[in-house]
Amino acid sequence: MNKYRTHNCSELGEKDIDKVVNLSGWLHRKRDHGNLLFIDLRDHYGITQCVIENKNKLFSIIERLKPETVIKISGKVVKRSTGTENLELKTGKIEISIQSLEVLSEAKELPMPIFGEQDYPEDIRLKYRFLDLRRDEMHKNIILRSKVISFIRTEMLKLGFLEYQTPILTSSSPEGARDFLVPSRLNPGKFYALPQAPQQFKQLIMVSGFDKYFQIAPCFRDEDARADRSPGEFYQLDLEMSFVEQEDVFNVVEKLMMNLFKKFSSKKIKNEKFPRIPYEEAMIKYGTDKPDLRNPLIIYDVTNLFTRDDIKFDLFKKLVKSGSIVRAIITKNTKDRPRSFFDNIDKWAKDQGASGLAYFTFEKDREIKGKGPIGKFFGSDSLNELMKNCNAEVGDSVFLACGKKKDIEKILSSARDKIAKDLNIIAKDQFSFCWIVDYPMYEYDEDNKKIKFSHNPFSMPQGNINELNFKNPLDIKAYQYDIVCNGVELSSGAIRNHIPELMYKLFKIVGYNEKDVNEKFSGMINALSYGAPPHGGIAPGIDRIVMLLAEKENIREVTLFPMNQNAQDLMMKAPSDVDEKQLKELGIKRDIKKN
Numbered sequence: 001m002n003k004y005r006t007h008n009c010s011e012l013g014e015k016d017i018d019k020v021v022n023l024s025g026w027l028h029r030k031r032d033h034g035n036l037l038f039i040d041l042r043d044h045y046g047i048t049q050c051v052i053e054n055k056n057k058l059f060s061i062i063e064r065l066k067p068e069t070v071i072k073i074s075g076k077v078v079k080r081s082t083g084t085e086n087l088e089l090k091t092g093k094i095e096i097s098i099q100s101l102e103v104l105s106e107a108k109e110l111p112m113p114i115f116g117e118q119d120y121p122e123d124i125r126l127k128y129r130f131l132d133l134r135r136d137e138m139h140k141n142i143i144l145r146s147k148v149i150s151f152i153r154t155e156m157l158k159l160g161f162l163e164y165q166t167p168i169l170t171s172s173s174p175e176g177a178r179d180f181l182v183p184s185r186l187n188p189g190k191f192y193a194l195p196q197a198p199q200q201f202k203q204l205i206m207v208s209g210f211d212k213y214f215q216i217a218p219c220f221r222d223e224d225a226r227a228d229r230s231p232g233e234f235y236q237l238d239l240e241m242s243f244v245e246q247e248d249v250f251n252v253v254e255k256l257m258m259n260l261f262k263k264f265s266s267k268k269i270k271n272e273k274f275p276r277i278p279y280e281e282a283m284i285k286y287g288t289d290k291p292d293l294r295n296p297l298i299i300y301d302v303t304n305l306f307t308r309d310d311i312k313f314d315l316f317k318k319l320v321k322s323g324s325i326v327r328a329i330i331t332k333n334t335k336d337r338p339r340s341f342f343d344n345i346d347k348w349a350k351d352q353g354a355s356g357l358a359y360f361t362f363e364k365d366r367e368i369k370g371k372g373p374i375g376k377f378f379g380s381d382s383l384n385e386l387m388k389n390c391n392a393e394v395g396d397s398v399f400l401a402c403g404k405k406k407d408i409e410k411i412l413s414s415a416r417d418k419i420a421k422d423l424n425i426i427a428k429d430q431f432s433f434c435w436i437v438d439y440p441m442y443e444y445d446e447d448n449k450k451i452k453f454s455h456n457p458f459s460m461p462q463g464n465i466n467e468l469n470f471k472n473p474l475d476i477k478a479y480q481y482d483i484v485c486n487g488v489e490l491s492s493g494a495i496r497n498h499i500p501e502l503m504y505k506l507f508k509i510v511g512y513n514e515k516d517v518n519e520k521f522s523g524m525i526n527a528l529s530y531g532a533p534p535h536g537g538i539a540p541g542i543d544r545i546v547m548l549l550a551e552k553e554n555i556r557e558v559t560l561f562p563m564n565q566n567a568q569d570l571m572m573k574a575p576s577d578v579d580e581k582q583l584k585e586l587g588i589k590r591d592i593k594k595n
Contacts, residue, residue, distance in 0.1 A: 005072070009042060012077055018076065019076070024070070027042075028041065028114065035053060037063060039052075041071070052098040065103070066110075072104055114135055151264075161213065167201065198219075228554075230556070231563050236541050250274070260545070268429065286413060291436075292486050294486060298330070313358075326401070331419060368380050370383055399415065439480040440478070441453070460498075461497075461506065480494040481493055481494065485548060490544050498533065500529050
């Protein structure tokens with residue numbers, strides 16, 4: 001018999017009454033009722049209430065113990081008296097009458113409480129993460145994460161995939177995010193890079209003749225932190241398939257996501273066949289390629305209307321003549337909303353750095369009129385045309401923004417979310433997935449005044465590859481796709497380019513000659529030269545999936561030991577200084593200018 005426990009703190013019930021048991025765990029909470037002292041004993045599985053009378057010699061010892069001290073208790077299982085049961089606990093109908101106690105490990109004064117779910121500063125929570133993880137909510141999040149990963153593995157095997165492991169020490173990639181570099185002792189002056197993703201390796205697995213690969217892969221990117229992105233490392237479900245088209249990848253991922261989200265959440269899934277939304281359409285209708293489809297608001301392009309003579313809103317008309325665009329958001333049946341609602345949205349937009357949002361409400365007397373600050377500038381015919389173009393009705397309102405395309409997309413994407421939250425029209429009881437498809441192969445880099453890849457440089461362009469118009473590269477679309485859920489991008493993926501000659505042509509557009517490609521991507525280009533199957537894949541983020549299922553807005557809430565916003569591990573004190581001897585072995589000399 002295990003000397004520490006005969007049962008865990010979640011499994012005892014009325015069937016065990018009169019048994020003498022051993023339990024071990026953390027002293028979660030004490031309640032002194034004078035002649036009786038109650039303690040909640042907690043372990044990984046749950047909580048059991050234990051009780052001792054003040055005449056027991058152990059009473060004074062337990063009374064002095066600090067919360068989170070680890071103890072072993074022996075005692076008899078007894079039924080709780082009527083009215084004192086706690087039906088929220090699995091063990092809530094019984095308690096343990098303490099007969100003996102052993103202190104296994106005493107706890108110091110706590111820097112943060114474990115009992116309750118109070119909000120504490122993040123730096124305290126991360127420094128004492130081992131305490132933070134004892135809190136019930138955090139503990140459940142990490143258990144959920146483990147179960148999600150186990151479920152994914154099982155499902156992938158059912159779908160015919162096999163799991164393979166790819167290297168952690170690899171070569172630096174010139175495309176993508178900033179690498180984490182690792183100096184090589186045996187090759188002085190040279191560096192490995194931690195993989196931003198197993199991208200090239202998983203393609204090489206397909207070239208090697210394996211058909212379906214997956215891996216719960218650690219990825220490393222030297223990026224700034226965001227609520228949905230860890231600085232440094234994260235995990236993804238990396239998968240790749242041979243002899244497939246885009247729809248084959250979609251079918252696999254949709255089956256997996258449907259099974260996964262149904263298993264771990266009671267929320268409904270809006271569309272079991274995920275909508276396919278072309279990138280250009282998404283940018284017009286939602287202002288982003290990460291749309292939250294639980295939000296019913298749509299953005300409409302109404303630029304052409306501002307060439308009409310019966311619109312006298314000269315500010316917008318002048319801007320349109322100089323190349324600006326006008327886009328609109330319609331809010332349904334908001335005629336009775338107070339003026340303050342509209343003014344607050346306008347003020348919010350100005351606080352975001354925009355020039356504000358013009359607005360009015362559609363009314364009808366004998367003819368259609370615009371009620372609001374700029375309504376008077378619109379004739380009845382133009383209002384009818386606006387309503388027709390935007391599927392608006394009398395009683396609806398319109399918010400208008402005018403400016404450069406990227407600026408308008410940015411502000412109206414945020415405004416769409418802001419207005420929907422204020423109107424409380426986001427369907428919070430559901431998951432709404434979609435695919436964003438038909439990404440442009442290239443985009444123009446305004447900062448560096450040159451063309452660059454928009455997504456994955458190893459993607460296959462759409463269309464007949466023998467008839468691609470390389471003179472207008474910005475018109476080339478790729479078999480690239482993102483999967484989005486509730487406004488969170490879970491993953492990007494693509495059908496890969498498996499033809500070396502085509503790869504040379506595509507890279508030439510962004511400034512790489514054939515020699516550059518051979519040097520920078522030698523492993524990949526060499527392998528493709530020996531017969532490669534058409535292949536494609538995707539890599540949904542594990543952290544983001546769990547974040548959605550746990551209904552958290554910050555990825556650190558579902559990560560065991562995350563870094564802070566400055567990419568620091570406050571608990572282990574990383575990154576840290578290293579010994580000069582280590583640096584000398586690696587052929588590295590510090591050259592840091594002190595402030």
